[in-house]
Amino acid sequence: MAEDLVLDTAIRDWVLIPLTVVMILIGILRYFVSKLMQSQPTPDAKVVKEGQVVVRARNLRAGANFIPAKSFRARRAYFSNEENGLLHVPKGQGQNPQAQMFSDPNMAMDMMKKNLSMIIPQTLTFAWVNFFFSGFVAAKIPFPLTQRFRSMLQNGIDLSTVDVSYVSSRSWYFLNLFGLRGLFSLILGEENAMDDTQRMMQMGGFGFDPTKVQT
Template structure:
């Protein structure tokens, strides 16, 4: 049977609250450091042009039924032609985001700065938590949990008899690390540099490949079945009018 513990108020005052305040202050400090280290990059005209082409092709696909079949086919050929279509990307000219990063030193330097601004503060904070607060039971969740949450909430405590709802200080650090996104959005705004979950996902990739969007939009435009709604509009309007007059 799981043991029921009585948490000392001193743990709340000297472990739980200071750890939460330090995590918030480090997140705010990292935001301003990342803002100072951020380099202003001029937008690529080619990427902007390809993005506008994708938006125009998407609008054509969504509003295909409001233009005649001949006009739709002409626009479709204009976008999906295998020789000079706007959405056609030759195989030899497909953009490689990894090669683009290594060819652009500013992009590689900016990515390294972003990764360092995340890794160094969190490494130092985790070492501080692990040295001073290791082994503390910092809080208790006010609702029961299953055994699957034990490894997530009781990191650093090797006692299987303790109830799962108790949270160790090390686990409280990780909960603050990944759970303060909403608070930082309120304090710093929506576009802040303290979103660690998004930053970690960005570390696994090297950038955005616009050629994939062009190819996906080309495939979507190829399979569109044209259905002109204008000849049916008069019948629909008459049906709606008769329904309103009868009611």
């Protein structure tokens, strides 16, 4: 049978609150360090030109009903003609967006800086938590949970008799690590550098692929 514990208020004052405050401060510091380390990219004339062509093609598609059909077909052929259309890319000449991204040394360096700014603070913070706060029961969730949540909430505590609702200090660190994105968006704005998962998911869509544009 699971045991109910009475948590000392000193744990709240010296474990729970300091962990939360330190995680928030490190996240804000990471954001500004990432901004300082980020280099200003030089616009590529070819990329800018391709982007303008895409904008013109989208405007043509949006205004197709407002111009004569003959004019629309002529403009569509100008963009998508298989011989000399602006949006037509011959087979074998299209570059993978990911390969294009890694071919830019400045972009690769920015990615390395962002990864370092993510890995180093997390490693040091976890080592600090593991050294000073390992084994502490830091808080209790005010609603019942099933046994499958035990490994997630009681990392570092090897007692099956403790109720699942109790959270260890090490698990509190991970909950803050993945649960403070909303707070960072509120403090730093929507366009902040804290959501590393979203940034990695967007890597596959970075760049311009004219073969996917439809007119």
